[in-house]
Amino acid sequence: MKSFLRVAWLVMRKDLRVESRSREMLYTTLFFSASCVLVFSFAFVREGRPVEGAAAGILWIAVAFSGTLALARAFERERQHDVLRGLLLAPIDRPAIFVGKLLGIVLLMVVVELVVVPAIALLFRAPFFAHPFLMATLLGTGTIGFAAVGTLFAAMLIRTQSRAVLLPILLYPMTVPVLIAGVGGTVALLQPEANLALAKFWLAMLVFLDVTYLTLALWTFEPVMTE
Amino acid sequence: MSPTTSSRFDFELLTVSDVSRVYGRHRALSKVSLTLRMGEIVGLLGPNGAGKSTLLSVLATLTVPSAGSVRYGDVSAREGGPALRAQLGYLSHDLQLYPELTARENLEFFAELYGLEAPSRCGTEALVKARLTTRADDQVLGFSRGMRQRLALERVLLHQPRLVLLDEPFTGLDEMSSRALIERLRELKSDGRIVVLATHDLDLVQNLVDRVVILRNGQVVELATGDGSLKNRYREEMRLK
Numbered sequence: 001m002k003s004f005l006r007v008a009w010l011v012m013r014k015d016l017r018v019e020s021r022s023r024e025m026l027y028t029t030l031f032f033s034a035s036c037v038l039v040f041s042f043a044f045v046r047e048g049r050p051v052e053g054a055a056a057g058i059l060w061i062a063v064a065f066s067g068t069l070a071l072a073r074a075f076e077r078e079r080q081h082d083v084l085r086g087l088l089l090a091p092i093d094r095p096a097i098f099v100g101k102l103l104g105i106v107l108l109m110v111v112v113e114l115v116v117v118p119a120i121a122l123l124f125r126a127p128f129f130a131h132p133f134l135m136a137t138l139l140g141t142g143t144i145g146f147a148a149v150g151t152l153f154a155a156m157l158i159r160t161q162s163r164a165v166l167l168p169i170l171l172y173p174m175t176v177p178v179l180i181a182g183v184g185g186t187v188a189l190l191q192p193e194a195n196l197a198l199a200k201f202w203l204a205m206l207v208f209l210d211v212t213y214l215t216l217a218l219w220t221f222e223p224v225m226t227e
Numbered sequence: 228m229s230p231t232t233s234s235r236f237d238f239e240l241l242t243v244s245d246v247s248r249v250y251g252r253h254r255a256l257s258k259v260s261l262t263l264r265m266g267e268i269v270g271l272l273g274p275n276g277a278g279k280s281t282l283l284s285v286l287a288t289l290t291v292p293s294a295g296s297v298r299y300g301d302v303s304a305r306e307g308g309p310a311l312r313a314q315l316g317y318l319s320h321d322l323q324l325y326p327e328l329t330a331r332e333n334l335e336f337f338a339e340l341y342g343l344e345a346p347s348r349c350g351t352e353a354l355v356k357a358r359l360t361t362r363a364d365d366q367v368l369g370f371s372r373g374m375r376q377r378l379a380l381e382r383v384l385l386h387q388p389r390l391v392l393l394d395e396p397f398t399g400l401d402e403m404s405s406r407a408l409i410e411r412l413r414e415l416k417s418d419g420r421i422v423v424l425a426t427h428d429l430d431l432v433q434n435l436v437d438r439v440v441i442l443r444n445g446q447v448v449e450l451a452t453g454d455g456s457l458k459n460r461y462r463e464e465m466r467l468k
Contacts, residue, residue, distance in 0.1 A: 082321030
């Protein structure tokens with residue numbers, strides 16, 4: 001277990017180091033999500049009053065779409081220079097590579113959320129910070145579920161020519177339950193009188209989905225990656 | 228440099244028996260059989276698409292044969308698992324380096340991944356062997372193909388693998404670097420490693436390898452190099468194609 005976590009840490013640290021120099025994923029996802037929020041604010045805020053429930057939907061749309069952009073690039077560095085073979089040949093538990101890549105993607109998505117949530121709160125007058133712990137847990141579990149499926153599919157498609165097209169086609173149907181649970185929980189929290197019981201129900205659903213997706217991804221990563 | 232994992236498993240003989248690999252309708256390898264011994268350099272020759280890279284990938288345990296078996300000593304790839312992988316070094320045509328990282332960071336990352344003791348020292352020693360100490364902290368992005376090739380080779384050799392698989396290792400190297408690589412390969416041979424290199428450069432191979440395996444349409448024609456007529460025989464084989 002210690003060795004597994006050490007490898008996951010090494011892969012994540014390497015990804016963050018590479019990203020800190022190229023910043024291609026960070027800039028792309030940030031600009032996209034910020035533009036998304038801004039455009040929606042013109043459509044869904046009339047005379048200073050937002051359409052009810054719009055903030056929750058826009059938050060998860062921004063997270064999902066910007067996450068897809070990041071996922072499309074997740075294994076690109078490994079693919080372009082055949083580094084994946086070097087990683088797969090190392091005497092390590094191969095699922096640790098998946099966990100390392102997943103952690104890198106989750107961190108990137110969290111950075112995006114740190115920008116998007118205050119922006120939506122400001123533009124849509126949404127009380128995201130009324131229940132900060134529940135809100136952060138909802139976002140965190142939703143992000144992990146979405147990224148777990150996405151990272152596995154990004155890895156599966158690494159040798160496919162039309163991976164840019166296939167990734168969203170595979171990803172969105174699988175992650176719709178995560179997005180619905182995320183939106184459901186967020187709407188429950190953003191109501192004038194927050195429905196905490198409903199929010200907790202959706203949170204439990206997200207935890208269940210995370211456990212299911214993570215287990216499946218860890219189980220299938222190695223067979224998927226080896227020919 | 229002292230690998231922590233390699234002491235767990237070792238082998239002196241590599242046996243490939245009737246290995247075939249099929250991709251859809253294309254048969255990349257067809258009943259390939261050969262035996263490789265420690266302290267031997269084997270050249271893998273053949274035209275493009277002959278199956279050289281597929282065979283290297285099978286030997287590296289990265290491609291599972293459709294039929295036949297590969298045994299590393301007494302164990303198969305499946306039985307060997309990570310302990311076997313700790314004894315394999317594979318340099319493909321793409322160099323398996325992160326361009327955004329520096330030469331030192333690339334080496335240290337893989338040294339840590341392989342669980343080597345003192346990854347920093349391993350990296351420094353590899354940089355000396357790659358003759359890149361002055362560029363150690365530069366991003367690989369700015370390196371020439373030859374510099375990348377030297378760095379990639381030392382990256383592959385970091386953990387002192389028993390089996391070294393090199394796909395076109397002379398690509399992009401100038402004359403001096405090619406000579407240095409040949410010396411490095413001879414060192415590996417004298418260390419008792421098994422080296423398999425796929426190449427088109429017959430002039431370099433002729434005086435370096437102990438044996439040559441010529442692949443044609445996924446099948447093997449094995450030739451000895453002792454009589455010095457390798458080039459003519461290789462061309463003859465290619466004409467038959």
